[in-house]
Amino acid sequence: MTISDHLQEWYGLPAFDFPDAAGQAAAQAGLPAPESVAWRISVDSYESEEDWPEAFARFAAAVDTTRVRALIVGSWSDAYDSGPEDIIATLTGAKQKLPRLGGLFLGDITFEECEISWINQGEVTGLLDAFPDLEHFGVRGGQDLAFSAVKHERLRSLVVETGGLDVGVVRNIAASDLPALESLDLWLGTSWYGANADVSDLEPFLSGARLPALRRLALRNSEIQDEIAVATAGAPVVARLEVLDLSMGTLGDDGAEALLTGQPLTHLRKLDLHHHFMSEAMVQRLSDALVPAGVELDVSESETGGSGGREDRYTAVAE
Template identity: 40%
Template sequence: MQEVKLVVSYDDYEDGIRMEKLIKELAAKPEASSLESLVIGDWGQAYENSPDEFMSTLVESAPSFPSLKKLFIGDMGFEECEVSWIIQTNLTPLLGAFPELKSFSVMGSSGLSLEPLQHAKLEELIIICGGLPKEVLSSITHAKLPELRKLELYLGVDNYGFNGSLEDVLPLLEKGLFPKLVYLGLKDSEIQDEIAKAAAEAPILDQLEVLDLSQGTLSDEGAEVLLASDKIKKLKHLDLSYHYMTNEMISRWNQSGISVDVSDQQQSDEDDWRYPSLTE
């Protein structure tokens, strides 16, 4: 069994069905031992209920899933729950329960905690949200993840949880924090220009293959600094998709010889406001 997604719809929840029950049923199946990927979708009115309702059950059921390599908590569409409304909790017990995990993804940041963040084998950490609290950023910058190869963070906006600044992001641009990291995504940010300028000559570029600054408010201001960087030219790929760059800047990127994605150009509104892709 490769992957299973568990979902409790609104109607199911109203009828008394709970995620705890679905997890127990899955764990009881013989094929649970070969499950490699488990996706937890809507656990039932996630805008009011946190994963605390089923966390202990999932942790206790961990021995039934010895082959689990990938875990996603909160995979749901806006029709189920807006990403900024999803209530999370301290998810670190899951990392302790699944020592063979390679990939861990989370959607939603309200109430999210990853303290302490440590795992001997985790290679991929993805957090998708409308705004990432600086407390979670701090947990990541102090994490012990020696095998981490991909870190993808949706930083978001202050209205939906991002209460930090560039200073909270800068530690992620230092070399050696995660020695095996080759993909860094600092995405969906309202301070994308600031991040771009800081990243342009950052020590972390010496070890990266891919830098992802997509889905944010990047303009010519940040793009100009990136384009002038010799370190950026050495990347295998640079993702700047969903941006606010001018046609002239896009043309310069296309002629740069750099592997870069500058698709999905946006236009600021009449008051010159720019918005990241995922803010609700």
């Protein structure tokens, strides 16, 4: 699987593409109300005639940014070769013009624009520092991604989508003070693209000692999904979760067996295990144990029916 489509919504709002320079004049009269959409601002990925800060300047001149609630940073020029430092500087410099900003996504880039593991990122925590009222923050791309430990009182959801997530990012998110965080979604990826965290690095999330408001935990798209499932089976945090997501990775019968024989999961609203390598018999056992209790169980996208060896397994998103 690749990232073939842009975000359709963000912060509970439909995504809307701010027109490029050529189309802006024609579209000016038909722009939606500033607070009604998540504005996606993008430039051409290759040989763009406009850089992203210039596109944002056009946006700020055309839209009342004091009413804007959500922004999506789409492609920037040559994302395979350059990071978003100037974008981050532009947004932090415009913080006074965006007093209502509640949702921000950095890097809504499809595979045609730049493969996920080739998207250059950088230190992104400055955006959280600049916007203390931000509630939803997401970032896509793991190349040179850095996330310093941060304190943020309002952040409710954090999404980090990568084909390979560096352990330093995992550890610094774990060390952050995020008392309002309800949803954490980490795409851990594969060692081939830079993933180097092990289960012990996930222990701060699993122990329940941090993130007191957490209700949805997604540790997914991982080549060590069985090991994560084993650790999760006895993790104290699970008792207070509504949604547990171990999807998109290499989960097989060993990990599923641990989930079945570990602590009860019948309190969950949803268990997401889609894209997996479990046998049909194991899928049935999970269904028999959880569906009658009212758990929404996603075991779609069975990749091999459990017949292949571990060396044949693959994550849903890598390059």
